[in-house]
Amino acid sequence: MENLSELVNSNPETYISISDSVVNIFLATLVALLLKFVYEKCELASKSEKSLSNNFVNLTLITVFIISVVKSSLALSLGLVGALSIVRFRTAIKEPTELIYLFFCIAIGLGFGANLPLFTISVTFLILFIIVISHRLKIGKLKQSRNIFIEIELEDSENALSTLMKEIGKYTDYAIMVRHDFIENRNMISLESRFANINDIDYFKSSKWFRSNVKSFSFFESKGII
Numbered sequence: 001m002e003n004l005s006e007l008v009n010s011n012p013e014t015y016i017s018i019s020d021s022v023v024n025i026f027l028a029t030l031v032a033l034l035l036k037f038v039y040e041k042c043e044l045a046s047k048s049e050k051s052l053s054n055n056f057v058n059l060t061l062i063t064v065f066i067i068s069v070v071k072s073s074l075a076l077s078l079g080l081v082g083a084l085s086i087v088r089f090r091t092a093i094k095e096p097t098e099l100i101y102l103f104f105c106i107a108i109g110l111g112f113g114a115n116l117p118l119f120t121i122s123v124t125f126l127i128l129f130i131i132v133i134s135h136r137l138k139i140g141k142l143k144q145s146r147n148i149f150i151e152i153e154l155e156d157s158e159n160a161l162s163t164l165m166k167e168i169g170k171y172t173d174y175a176i177m178v179r180h181d182f183i184e185n186r187n188m189i190s191l192e193s194r195f196a197n198i199n200d201i202d203y204f205k206s207s208k209w210f211r212s213n214v215k216s217f218s219f220f221e222s223k224g225i226i
Helices: 002-008 018-042 053-070 074-085 096-113 117-143 160-168 199-205 208-213
Strands: 147-154 174-183 186-194 214-221
Touching (some): 018 117, 053 096, 147 160, 160 208
Antiparallel strands (some): 147 186, 147 214, 174 186
């Protein structure tokens, strides 16, 4: 009972080091800024959505302050639980990713507030590394074009079809003719193709042969059509 009473009535000032607190706050600020940078580079769909990331530093530092005060006092910890139980947050979280980053800020604040800077920095850098690698892999997949359905109207010339297949083969993994129509002097060819990279579509369209022989064209996703 004496130990419990001592724990409940303990004075937080006895356990708070000003020098450690200043160092932890400084490091927490740097880490929160790094998290903000990663979020804006890897997660933002538009620059107008920066309002969430602008609060990362504030949220992290407030968490550091709260944990630094209550970590040494059971009474203050229970008081914090009671205070949080009556707080109501009315701002809706649009995406689960936003909630993840908010929890990340709180976790960083908890780590520095508990005076575990080395552990907090190490884990944070590891998680950020995984986030960046995952983002790069996702971007790499987006750059890969799916099957593309192409409709091209060619100039009516000798060996136009064979020349088309030869030229498009320079820019695609494969190209298969699925339809050829010649209606009212319109030489229409439909192809199913796969470009290794989305930029290859632009290279094909800007080629000298394309500009000289193609009268009109249409490129679109062939999934669900063929």
